[in-house]
Amino acid sequence: MSDAPRTARGELTRSKLLEAAEKVFSECGYADASIVRITEAAGVAQGTFYLYFSSKLEIFEELIEDLNRRVRHAMAEAAEGATTRIEIERQGFLGFFRFTAEHPALYRIVREAEFVSPKSLRLHYTRIVSGYIAGLGNAKDSGEIGADVDPAVVAWVLMGIGEMVGMRWVLWGEDGQTGADDDPTASGTSSVPEHVFDQMMSFIERGLGTQGRP
Amino acid sequence: MSDAPRTARGELTRSKLLEAAEKVFSECGYADASIVRITEAAGVAQGTFYLYFSSKLEIFEELIEDLNRRVRHAMAEAAEGATTRIEIERQGFLGFFRFTAEHPALYRIVREAEFVSPKSLRLHYTRIVSGYIAGLGNAKDSGEIGADVDPAVVAWVLMGIGEMVGMRWVLWGEDGQTGADDDPTASGTSSVPEHVFDQMMSFIERGLGTQGRP
Amino acid sequence: MSDAPRTARGELTRSKLLEAAEKVFSECGYADASIVRITEAAGVAQGTFYLYFSSKLEIFEELIEDLNRRVRHAMAEAAEGATTRIEIERQGFLGFFRFTAEHPALYRIVREAEFVSPKSLRLHYTRIVSGYIAGLGNAKDSGEIGADVDPAVVAWVLMGIGEMVGMRWVLWGEDGQTGADDDPTASGTSSVPEHVFDQMMSFIERGLGTQGRP
Amino acid sequence: MSDAPRTARGELTRSKLLEAAEKVFSECGYADASIVRITEAAGVAQGTFYLYFSSKLEIFEELIEDLNRRVRHAMAEAAEGATTRIEIERQGFLGFFRFTAEHPALYRIVREAEFVSPKSLRLHYTRIVSGYIAGLGNAKDSGEIGADVDPAVVAWVLMGIGEMVGMRWVLWGEDGQTGADDDPTASGTSSVPEHVFDQMMSFIERGLGTQGRP
DNA sequence: AATGAATGAGAGTTCATTCAT
DNA sequence: TATGAATGAACTCTCATTCAT
Numbered sequence: 001m002s003d004a005p006r007t008a009r010g011e012l013t014r015s016k017l018l019e020a021a022e023k024v025f026s027e028c029g030y031a032d033a034s035i036v037r038i039t040e041a042a043g044v045a046q047g048t049f050y051l052y053f054s055s056k057l058e059i060f061e062e063l064i065e066d067l068n069r070r071v072r073h074a075m076a077e078a079a080e081g082a083t084t085r086i087e088i089e090r091q092g093f094l095g096f097f098r099f100t101a102e103h104p105a106l107y108r109i110v111r112e113a114e115f116v117s118p119k120s121l122r123l124h125y126t127r128i129v130s131g132y133i134a135g136l137g138n139a140k141d142s143g144e145i146g147a148d149v150d151p152a153v154v155a156w157v158l159m160g161i162g163e164m165v166g167m168r169w170v171l172w173g174e175d176g177q178t179g180a181d182d183d184p185t186a187s188g189t190s191s192v193p194e195h196v197f198d199q200m201m202s203f204i205e206r207g208l209g210t211q212g213r214p
Numbered sequence: 215m216s217d218a219p220r221t222a223r224g225e226l227t228r229s230k231l232l233e234a235a236e237k238v239f240s241e242c243g244y245a246d247a248s249i250v251r252i253t254e255a256a257g258v259a260q261g262t263f264y265l266y267f268s269s270k271l272e273i274f275e276e277l278i279e280d281l282n283r284r285v286r287h288a289m290a291e292a293a294e295g296a297t298t299r300i301e302i303e304r305q306g307f308l309g310f311f312r313f314t315a316e317h318p319a320l321y322r323i324v325r326e327a328e329f330v331s332p333k334s335l336r337l338h339y340t341r342i343v344s345g346y347i348a349g350l351g352n353a354k355d356s357g358e359i360g361a362d363v364d365p366a367v368v369a370w371v372l373m374g375i376g377e378m379v380g381m382r383w384v385l386w387g388e389d390g391q392t393g394a395d396d397d398p399t400a401s402g403t404s405s406v407p408e409h410v411f412d413q414m415m416s417f418i419e420r421g422l423g424t425q426g427r428p
Numbered sequence: 429m430s431d432a433p434r435t436a437r438g439e440l441t442r443s444k445l446l447e448a449a450e451k452v453f454s455e456c457g458y459a460d461a462s463i464v465r466i467t468e469a470a471g472v473a474q475g476t477f478y479l480y481f482s483s484k485l486e487i488f489e490e491l492i493e494d495l496n497r498r499v500r501h502a503m504a505e506a507a508e509g510a511t512t513r514i515e516i517e518r519q520g521f522l523g524f525f526r527f528t529a530e531h532p533a534l535y536r537i538v539r540e541a542e543f544v545s546p547k548s549l550r551l552h553y554t555r556i557v558s559g560y561i562a563g564l565g566n567a568k569d570s571g572e573i574g575a576d577v578d579p580a581v582v583a584w585v586l587m588g589i590g591e592m593v594g595m596r597w598v599l600w601g602e603d604g605q606t607g608a609d610d611d612p613t614a615s616g617t618s619s620v621p622e623h624v625f626d627q628m629m630s631f632i633e634r635g636l637g638t639q640g641r642p
Numbered sequence: 643m644s645d646a647p648r649t650a651r652g653e654l655t656r657s658k659l660l661e662a663a664e665k666v667f668s669e670c671g672y673a674d675a676s677i678v679r680i681t682e683a684a685g686v687a688q689g690t691f692y693l694y695f696s697s698k699l700e701i702f703e704e705l706i707e708d709l710n711r712r713v714r715h716a717m718a719e720a721a722e723g724a725t726t727r728i729e730i731e732r733q734g735f736l737g738f739f740r741f742t743a744e745h746p747a748l749y750r751i752v753r754e755a756e757f758v759s760p761k762s763l764r765l766h767y768t769r770i771v772s773g774y775i776a777g778l779g780n781a782k783d784s785g786e787i788g789a790d791v792d793p794a795v796v797a798w799v800l801m802g803i804g805e806m807v808g809m810r811w812v813l814w815g816e817d818g819q820t821g822a823d824d825d826p827t828a829s830g831t832s833s834v835p836e837h838v839f840d841q842m843m844s845f846i847e848r849g850l851g852t853q854g855r856p
Numbered sequence: 857a858a859t860g861a862a863t864g865a866g867a868g869t870t871c872a873t874t875c876a877t
Numbered sequence: 878t879a880t881g882a883a884t885g886a887a888c889t890c891t892c893a894t895t896c897a898t
Contacts, residue, residue: 010857029329031245034892045859047896056893111328114321115243122386146420153413156382157375164374165367168339176336199367206360207421221877224882249868259884264869438878457757459673462871473880475875484872539756542749543671550814581807581841588806589799596798600764627795634788635849649898652861677889687863692890 005052014052016042018066021059026105030060030112057117064113064120067106068127074099075131085139086210089158090201096162097191100170107171129155139208146209158204165192165200219266228266230256232280235273240319244274244330271331278327278334281320282341288313289345299353300424303372304415310376311405314384321385343369353422360423372418379406379414433480442480444470446494449487454533458488458544485545492541492548495534496555502527503559513567514638517586518629524590525619528598535599557583567636574637586632593620593628647694656694658684660708663701668747672702672758699759706755706762709748710769716741717773727781728852731800732843738804739833742812749813771797781850788851800846807834807842 005011020041024033035056039046053059078095082088100106113121136151168176169192192200219225234255238247249270253260267273292309296302314320327335346369353359382390383406406414433439448469452461463484467474481487506523510516528534541549560583567573596604597620620628647653662683666675677698681688695701720737724730742748755763774797781787810818811834834842 005857007857013857032329035894036892046894047860048858050894051857108328111325114325115246122390125382126390148416150409150413153379153410154417156378157414157417160374160376160378161371162374164370164377168370172336176340195364196367199364200371202362203368203371203421206423207417209420220881223877227882248866250866260868261870261885262883265882270868433878435878441878460757463873464871474873475881476879478873479878536756539753542753543674550818553810554818576844578837578841581838582845584806584810585803585842585845588802588804590802592798592802592805593795596767604764604768623792624795627792628799630790631796631799631849634851635845637848648860651898655861676887678887688889689864689891690862693861696890698889 010052013042013044013048016044017049017052017059018063021063022067022103022105025060025063026103026108029108030056030116060109060113061117061120064109064117064124067103067109068124070103071096071099071106072128072131075128085135085144086201086205086208088135089204089208093162093197093201094191097166097170097197100166101191104171107167125159129159132158136208144210149209154208157207161200161204165196169193169196217265224265227256227258227262230258231263231266232273232277235277236281236317236319236323239274239277240317240322243322244270244326274323274327275331275334277319278323278331278338281317281323282338284317285310285313285320286342286345289342299349299356299358300415300419300422302349303418303422307376307411307415308405311380311384311411314380315405318385321381339373343373346372350422358424363423368422371421375414375418379410383407383410438480441470441472441476444472445477445480445487446491449491450495450531450533453488453491454531454536457536458484458540488537488541489545489548492537492545492552495531495537496552498531499524499527499534500556500559503556513563513572514629514633514636516563517632517636521590521625521629522619525594525598525625528594529619532599535595553587557587560586564636572638577637582636585635589628589632593624597621597624645693652694655684655686655690658686659691659694660701660705663705664709664745664747664751667702667705668745668750671750672698672754702751702755703759703762705747706751706759706766709745709751710766712745713738713741713748714770714773717770727777727784727786728843728847728850730777731846731850735804735839735843736833739808739812739839742808743833746813749809767801771801774800778850786852791850796850799849803842803846807838811835811838 005014017038020038021033024038024041027033028037033056035049036046038059039049053062075092075095078098079088079091082091110121110124113124132155133151136145136149136155139145140147140149140151174193191197219228231252234252235247238252238255241247242251247270249260249263252273253263263273267276289306289309292312293302293305296305324335324338327338347365350359350363350365350368354361354363354365388407405411433442445466448466449461452466452469455461456465461484463477464474466487467477481490503520503523506526507516507519510519538549538552541552561579564573564577564579564582568575568577568579602621647656659680662680663675666679666683669675670679675698677691678688680701681691691701695704717734717737720740721730721733724733752763752766755766775793778787778791778793778796782789782791782793816835833839
């Protein structure tokens, strides 16, 4: 049913729908995000939706894919210019937290994907982790990090740290109260406090066995 | 309106409902877990549900509370007898992963809670983290871990590590493929592979600055 | 199923239920008055209800019957001592309005009876009207009112006047705003303003052709 | 969410629903008039209802509004051409009773509105009464009716008379038995018997103090 | 390409009534 | 006499999806 648009006008409509979907999914969650809401937000008629996406699930998965591409891009871009492994990591995390602050949709949507589209959920995490694994592999080869570190495991450890710290300090805000019951949409838009970030990075540095090396 | 049961028979029915809810929520997620499904699983009529819970949300929140109590109990119990901080941590994580393997509901349900009941979600994480903070504080006082470690931050770091490693190796299974699209119910029930666990613990040990101690 | 109580304790329970029913029906209307609410208001268990009334409809009809008896009693009592027809009418209306002010339930319940129990509704009106017919017949025989007045018709005319004036000024209150959308329960408890009552009575006096007679 | 139809097809569907609602509400009363019944009577699917009305209450209120407009139109039309006040009144009542006979829904629905939508109930009566007040005011100015008559009170008196006589003779039928328990739907469709109407009008004439005038 | 009316299955929830205790 | 747990049919309302225009 769905199809790639064949005209410029169609292209525009399709992207309006995707943008609306990010907004609506992040505000309401998958279950409560209705097609009506999405099409209303996009300013098109209900039926138009099915010209570009064959189902609610399809647009959801495409959205995750999209956000995943963008967050990885943001991380890579942030790390550009860094030379040491730990500097790359530091800049990468900064990029990640910045993206999270600007796109709370990422968290909200991904967490819900557990039931909606496990496939997408795994793909999302796996792709980010792959980047870590590659980087850690290089660092290991160059002796920057401990020889007994297994990148395939430690990559997930780093992912978990970023995920939880981001949730706690970026999404919930500094006091951990933002976005409480009344307004689950609200979310801190500032990033992780410096002290927290430093503590986190020190822990990672020690964990990677980077510091005392020649 | 919901109400506490006044008879033994009522008590039994109520607990059958809670048990059924854990099963159904973990299999279908909050959105797709209908009251019909829950009452069918409990073997009672639809209306009976509302004798004990005033809404789907109420039983959901009670369930999170319940699972939270149990996972903390499991962690504490596992750590009993351990003497050094790192040993406590190690046993605690083992208890956590074991509980996760036996109650995949915990993960699946909590992750969805982001939209359904942010309040419960935060309470859940915060309670577990509190335990970490207390333990880390003691360890710091006794000089077991580095003096420059801030328990209030590192606790969340540990939480994130456990969360992600648990998801990757306990929930998804060893190959990371279990529970793919076709059968989202299936899940590894074995725990984290030894090699992975060791890697994780070594990282944590180094991170806490415990290693060089006698 | 229902039955007359056989003990004093039963008698008490039954009357507690009737009293609770008047309260609840008048507050919520028939449709929204649940048995639970009635039994709660009466302070007994749900099942107890069916010991004394076989259904919701039964207690409703009994209540109308009861209120009907009481309003007629109130009217008769008020008219005691009056000698001329028009004085009897005047005092009767005063009694009616006073009762209405004290028992808004009467109006609310009777008006709803249209669909719930047409039988009761008609019986209610017919009984009150019968009193009027009898009185008007006497007055006609004694030449107090016009010879061309047909009591069987004029009685309903009087009923209508009392009903509408009572609704407008007793139930709605002086400004006609009381009990608006927000709080349909509230109701004026004062009676009809003197000027309104006088206007109404003058109209009736003229209508009955009472005034200029010897 | 309800919405105004944007096409002719939608317009048609909406009016089918309103017509069905009049039928169903008048047959079953508000409480028992389910959306299923209304949509079945209209020949559309259940969900279609909510395309045009946001709730059962909304269509109910719109219906009262509609019937109110029509009954006032019927009364005005009937009175066209009448010159004296009493002739206007006479023709107006005839129009009212005729409308009542053709649309028993009006009575049945309005009487139930006491609990369902007090706002609508009051608006309905108030609007009709306003017409009376205006007419009586004119008649008073021109000396057609007694100088001591207060239109603001007598208007409600007339309303009450019409209401009760209409209920007794139009709705219940000549013998006052129609529409008893077995078949609450049935209702007299003929109008008020001539004798009754004459008696009523004579009473009103005397009451207004119109008789002795040229 | 775009519209928006229509569908109907399924959701959460309420409640009069029954019955074992 | 009294309890309160249990029932299940019925309710209002939502929504992904289809299709004629």
